Amino acid sequence: MIGRRTLLxxxxxxxxxxxxxxxxxxxxxxxxxxxxxxxxxxMPYSGPASSYGTIGRADTAVFxxxxxxxxxxxxxxxxxxxxxxxSPPKTVEDARRLIEEDHVACLFNxxxxxxxxxxxxxxxxxKVPQLFVSSGAxxxxxxxxxxWTIGWQPSYVTEAQIYAKYIMQKKPDAKIGILFQNDDFGKxxxxxxxxxxxxxxxxxxxxxxxETTDATIDSQLISLQGAGINVLxxxxxxxxxxxxxxxxxxxxxxxxxxxxGVSVSVGTVMDPAGPENGVGIVSSAYVKDPTDPQWANDAGxxxxxxxxxxxxxxxxxxxASNVFAYGVTLTMxxxxxxxxxxxxxxxxxxxxxxxxxxxxxVLLPGIRVNTSPTNYHPIRQLQLMRWNxxxxxxxxxxxxxxxA
Amino acid sequence: MSGEITAEATEASTSIxxxxxxxxxxxxxxxxxxxxxxxxxxxxxVSNYHLFQLTMLVGxxxxxxxxxxxxxxxxxxxxxxxxxxxxxxxxxxxxMSNFDVPYWATLPIAAIISAIIGFLIGxxxxxxxxxxxxxxxxxxxxxxxxxxxxxxxxxxTGGVQGIVISKPEAPFGLPLNPDQWLYLxxxxxxxxxxxxxxxxxxxxxxxxxxxxxxxxxAAEAMGxxxxxxxxxxxxxxxxxxGVAGALSAxxxxxxxxxxxxxxxxxxxxxxxxxxxxxxxxGAIFGAAxxxxxxxxAEQVSKAAPGAIYGVILIAFxxxxxxxxxxxxxxxxxxxxxxxx
Numbered sequence: 021m022i023g024r025r026t027l028l029x030x031x032x033x034x035x036x037x038x039x040x041x042x043x044x045x046x047x048x049x050x051x052x053x054x055x056x057x058x059x060x061x062x063m064p065y066s067g068p069a070s071s072y073g074t075i076g077r078a079d080t081a082v083f084x085x086x087x088x089x090x091x092x093x094x095x096x097x098x099x100x101x102x103x104x105x106x107s108p109p110k111t112v113e114d115a116r117r118l119i120e121e122d123h124v125a126c127l128f129n130x131x132x133x134x135x136x137x138x139x140x141x142x143x144x145x146x147k148v149p150q151l152f153v154s155s156g157a158x159x160x161x162x163x164x165x166x167x168w169t170i171g172w173q174p175s176y177v178t179e180a181q182i183y184a185k186y187i188m189q190k191k192p193d194a195k196i197g198i199l200f201q202n203d204d205f206g207k208x209x210x211x212x213x214x215x216x217x218x219x220x221x222x223x224x225x226x227x228x229x230x231e232t233t234d235a236t237i238d239s240q241l242i243s244l245q246g247a248g249i250n251v252l253x254x255x256x257x258x259x260x261x262x263x264x265x266x267x268x269x270x271x272x273x274x275x276x277x278x279x280x281g282v283s284v285s286v287g288t289v290m291d292p293a294g295p296e297n298g299v300g301i302v303s304s305a306y307v308k309d310p311t312d313p314q315w316a317n318d319a320g321x322x323x324x325x326x327x328x329x330x331x332x333x334x335x336x337x338x339x340a341s342n343v344f345a346y347g348v349t350l351t352m353x354x355x356x357x358x359x360x361x362x363x364x365x366x367x368x369x370x371x372x373x374x375x376x377x378x379x380x381x382v383l384l385p386g387i388r389v390n391t392s393p394t395n396y397h398p399i400r401q402l403q404l405m406r407w408n409x410x411x412x413x414x415x416x417x418x419x420x421x422x423x424a
Numbered sequence: 425m426s427g428e429i430t431a432e433a434t435e436a437s438t439s440i441x442x443x444x445x446x447x448x449x450x451x452x453x454x455x456x457x458x459x460x461x462x463x464x465x466x467x468x469x470v471s472n473y474h475l476f477q478l479t480m481l482v483g484x485x486x487x488x489x490x491x492x493x494x495x496x497x498x499x500x501x502x503x504x505x506x507x508x509x510x511x512x513x514x515x516x517x518x519x520m521s522n523f524d525v526p527y528w529a530t531l532p533i534a535a536i537i538s539a540i541i542g543f544l545i546g547x548x549x550x551x552x553x554x555x556x557x558x559x560x561x562x563x564x565x566x567x568x569x570x571x572x573x574x575x576x577x578x579x580x581t582g583g584v585q586g587i588v589i590s591k592p593e594a595p596f597g598l599p600l601n602p603d604q605w606l607y608l609x610x611x612x613x614x615x616x617x618x619x620x621x622x623x624x625x626x627x628x629x630x631x632x633x634x635x636x637x638x639x640x641x642a643a644e645a646m647g648x649x650x651x652x653x654x655x656x657x658x659x660x661x662x663x664x665x666g667v668a669g670a671l672s673a674x675x676x677x678x679x680x681x682x683x684x685x686x687x688x689x690x691x692x693x694x695x696x697x698x699x700x701x702x703x704x705x706g707a708i709f710g711a712a713x714x715x716x717x718x719x720x721a722e723q724v725s726k727a728a729p730g731a732i733y734g735v736i737l738i739a740f741x742x743x744x745x746x747x748x749x750x751x752x753x754x755x756x757x758x759x760x761x762x763x764x
């Protein structure tokens with residue numbers, strides 16, 4: 021009797037010891053059976069951000085493709101994604117359902133900065149990997165604070181660092197004016213510029229902010245022009261970016277113009293702004309644009325088109341979100357392959373943070389995914405591009421942001 | 425002066441009601457006890473995830489009850505109660521994270537602050553009625569997420585980032601995990617608030633509120649102070665919803681502007697109508713609808729959960745035009761003829 025109780029207690033206690041001996045491994049791999057690996061996600065299939073819902077559907081389709089190709093050491097991925105309507109309280113509910121009821125091995129590609137913020141403490145307290153989240157916020161790279169959470173796409177800070185480097189190289193006497201949206205998104209860019217410019221930031225940078233509720237950004241542009249700047253950095257969502265490009269042209273003002281990669285869509289920014297007004301604008305990219313004719317014969321994009329046709333025919337082949345989803349899921353698949361037969365949560369995190377020069381077919385040539393236990397920014401490279409009036413022309417080398 | 429008249433009205437209506445209510449009351453009372461016992465028992469029967477859902481349900485029930493006090497019983501249509509929900513939630517979160525106030529102490533403060541704001545918003549509500557009030561309050565709901573991002577209060581609200589708080593542990597060394605404790609705690613708070621609402625509605629003030637709803641001019645002629653009662657009703661209503669917001673913030677452990685979009689107000693309104701307008705128990709059914717139906721809709725179709733949700737909502741309204749509570753009331757009257 022005592023013997024059995026002691027045994028039970030030991031077993032129960034062992035469950036709480038992270039570095040338990042290998043013999044106990046099997047019991048320590050929630051979400052993994054002989055035939056399946058359960059992976060969970062939260063996505064805005066409904067609600068204000070439902071246009072991103074296609075990412076979840078495309079993720080599911082990529083896993084289906086991987087399963088068809090033989091899966092992972094005899095196991096198939098069972099990808100469970102729930103609709104959180106981009107509402108953080110619902111994300112908490114969904115994440116708890118995934119982890120406590122569905123017993124998923126890890127979360128993957130949970131979408132949205134506020135949604136991920138709502139669950140990051142929970143996943144880390146419970147030591148559940150929250151891998152390659154869909155959010156450009158820089159904080160997902162903070163491995164010291166959130167060991168179990170890692171981002172994927174280049175953060176806004178990284179992007180801003182690259183612009184700052186480029187500007188200083190092109191115009192050492194730059195007087196920079198930054199027009200930014202007054203929220204997280206805009207402030208991450210300021211952080212990036214500060215990282216690079218350091219003490220010079222206060223001397224050479226003039227700031228002008230707008231609120232998404234503002235009707236126009238005319239007065240901000242006039243004050244920046246009045247401040248005598250020669251480099252304009254526009255950190256604005258598409259509507260305001262288009263306004264800015266049009267307004268700057270109307271003012272007959274010709275500063276060097278750098279535009280956030282968030283607002284480079286031809287359809288929603290460049291065309292409404294007037295394609296001729298934006299000639300010479302510099303921005304950046306890391307994935308191949310599905311509407312860009314230069315990738316028509318690209319092997320990587322052909323692979324993506326084949327995937328879309330076979331596994332996600334109802335998806336929109338013009339939507340860059342589907343390209344993003346393909347890239348991020350392939351990254352996850354590589355991490356799972358590296359796990360081999362050890363699919364414990366510890367090893368999943370270990371492999372996800374041990375990706376070396378991974379090439380993803382939909383990333384721009386030369387951009388590779390790299391992670392390590394002290395680098396939680398999988399993609400920190402971007403390539404600059406210039407608007408020629410018709411398309412964005414990539415130029416220069418792949419550039420890397422300074423380490424955060 | 426006005427007291428006399430309402431006192432008379434009170435007597436009149438009680439004398440009418442006494443007969444059936446003395447006979448009918450034991451059943452609802454027994455039902456209440458059974459439901460409450462069942463709710464407490466659930467603490468030890470269901471998983472932590474379901475307890476979390478039930479805690480959210482309890483919060484929404486209180487919020488809908490608050491909305492019901494203004495809309496159902498007083499006829500002031502509000503599409504902006506999400507704003508009070510947000511005020512309560514942020515009050516709790518700010519107090520817990522910036523001032524180290526214990527979670528339980530944040531509830532009365534959230535109640536007071538929401539009530540004050542509700543009272544102030546009740547003033548313009550005096551001039552607007554019906555659809556115009558609905559639109560005015562809707563504007564409030566639309567404004568809230570942006571107001572929460574306002575620079576001047578960013579040190580407190582955390583701006584777009586929101587505030588992360590931690591879940592309370594069970595006190596006095598009770599052998600409960602945090603989910604169990606929070607569920608029981610919320611249930612207790614909700615129980616008190618429901619009891620209070622029941623007393624309020626059944627009393628003199630409740631009848632005055634309904635009199636205003638049914639015929640404002642007649643109510644005024646009877647000596648009811650319209651301005652006073654309407655603003656105070658709105659304050660009480662906002663207080664309920666504010667406390668609900670605080671409870672939900674503690675359960676979710678996070679507040680952010682994106683948690684309080686205009687959809688919160690709309691869902692509360694949906695819960696109100698589905699549960700049953702002017703019904704106290706209806707609030708619970710309405711809350712259940714808010715919590716469970718989206719999950720069911722999603723199980724049916726991931727491609728268009730919104731459409732499925734809409735279909736379910738239409739089906740509910742078609743089958744139960746007076747809400748779940750209305751349907752139950754009808755069934756009860758049919759099964760127990762003496763209660764009619």
